[in-house]
Amino acid sequence: QKEVEQNSGPLSVPEGAIASLNCTYSDRGSQSFFWYRQYSGKSPELIMSIYSNGDKEDGRFTAQLNKASQYVSLLIRDSQPSDSATYLCAVTVDRGSTLGRLYFGRGTQLTVWP
Amino acid sequence: EAGVAQSPRYKIIEKRQSVAFWCNPISGHATLYWYQQILGQGPKLLIQFQNNGVVDDSQLPKDRFSAERLKGVDSTLKIQPAKLEDSAVYLCASSPVGGNTEAFFGQGTRLTVV
Numbered sequence: 001q002k003e004v005e006q007n008s009g010p011l012s013v014p015e016g017a018i019a020s021l022n023c024t025y026s027d028r029g030s031q032s033f034f035w036y037r038q039y040s041g042k043s044p045e046l047i048m049s050i051y052s053n054g055d056k057e058d059g060r061f062t063a064q065l066n067k068a069s070q071y072v073s074l075l076i077r078d079s080q081p082s083d084s085a086t087y088l089c090a091v092t093v094d095r096g097s098t099l100g101r102l103y104f105g106r107g108t109q110l111t112v113w114p
Numbered sequence: 115e116a117g118v119a120q121s122p123r124y125k126i127i128e129k130r131q132s133v134a135f136w137c138n139p140i141s142g143h144a145t146l147y148w149y150q151q152i153l154g155q156g157p158k159l160l161i162q163f164q165n166n167g168v169v170d171d172s173q174l175p176k177d178r179f180s181a182e183r184l185k186g187v188d189s190t191l192k193i194q195p196a197k198l199e200d201s202a203v204y205l206c207a208s209s210p211v212g213g214n215t216e217a218f219f220g221q222g223t224r225l226t227v228v
Contacts, residue, residue, distance in 0.1 A: 004156070034216065043205055043219040044157065088156050101170055102147070102207075102217055104156030 003027075006089050006105035015114050019076040023089030023105055026070070030103075033065055033072045036088040038107065044088055048074060079112040086110070116140065118220035120206050126226045132194035135223045139187070139208030145169075146183055147217060148191050149205040157205055163189065196227045 003026040013019045021035075032051055036044035050056045050063040050072065062075040072091075076083055086107040093101070119138040127133050139146050144165050149157035160179065162170040165186040174181070178197070183189040193200055203224050207217040 043222050046216050046218070049216055090156075101159050101162055102149075102157075104158070106154070106156050 004089055004091055004103050004105040006087075006108045008108075010109040010111060012111045012113065013079050015079060015081060015112055017079050017112075019079045019083065019110055019112070021074040021076075021087050021089075021108050021110070023072045023074075024070055025072070025089075025091045025103075027091070027093050027103075028067075028070065029093045030067075030070075030091040032092040033063070034090045034092075034102070035061075035063060035072075035074045036090060036104075038086045038088055040085075076110075079110075081112045081114055084111050118206055118208050118218055120204075120220035120223055122223055123221060124224045124226075126228060127196055129198055129227050130195040132192065133196055133225065134190055134192045135204050135206075135225075137189045137191070137206030137220060139189070139206070140218055143208035143210055143218075144186070145209045145211060145215075145217075146189050147207040147209075148181055148189070149207065149219075151203045151205055151222070153202070160191070160204075193225075196225075198227050201225055201227045 005024045007022040035048040037047045038044045048063040050065045056063045060077045064073045086109045088107045089105040090102040146163045148160045151157040160174045161181045163183040166183050181191045203222040205222045206220045209215045209217045
């Protein structure tokens with residue numbers, strides 16, 4: 001069973017602060033890493049993908065991957081109330097029948113208060 | 115580009131009844147996934163199709179769940195008979211191919227079994 005663990009929430013930050021979301025995974029064969037945002041009652045929406053070690057920045061979002069530590073994180077700078085949602089970490093392990101299958105964590109609920 | 119379409123959006127049935135969900139993936143996407151998301155948890159893969167063939171159905175409760183993807187396009191997921199614990203959101207997702215590509219989700223079908 002491939003485990004994806006996310007830091008327990010809920011996480012609450014003030015507007016303008018940096019929100020830090022963390023995720024660890026158990027399978028060293030994991031190759032692709034994604035962060036999805038899910039608003040209440042809505043479907044998951046992809047916001048970041050990362051495939052190699054290091055940082056990847058997209059606007060206010062930065063994803064960080066450390067395969068040696070089996071750790072992936074998402075930083076949200078200048079957090080806005082509209083960022084309030086559940087953030088899902090997902091990984092894929094491309095091996096045989098599990099090609100492309102996304103393994104999700106339970107999600108971390110983020111609240112940004114004005 | 116049209117997104118992943120699902121219907122119905124909501125369904126309430128009594129236990130032991132049957133129900134079917136429909137999904138139309140993004141045009142040209144070869145891979146189609148059905149996920150089950152129980153409240154407070156991350157999505158869990160039920161079945162993955164590559165074109166009209168099943169790639170992974172290891173987590174599908176085959177005694178009551180079935181799915182098909184005729185002609186490699188639309189897909190239906192059926193539950194018969196339903197149990198209370200089947201209450202969840204059923205998400206359909208598609209991606210161009212398997213592997214490291216992003217998956218795009220539909221709006222989901224919220225099933226309540228009473």
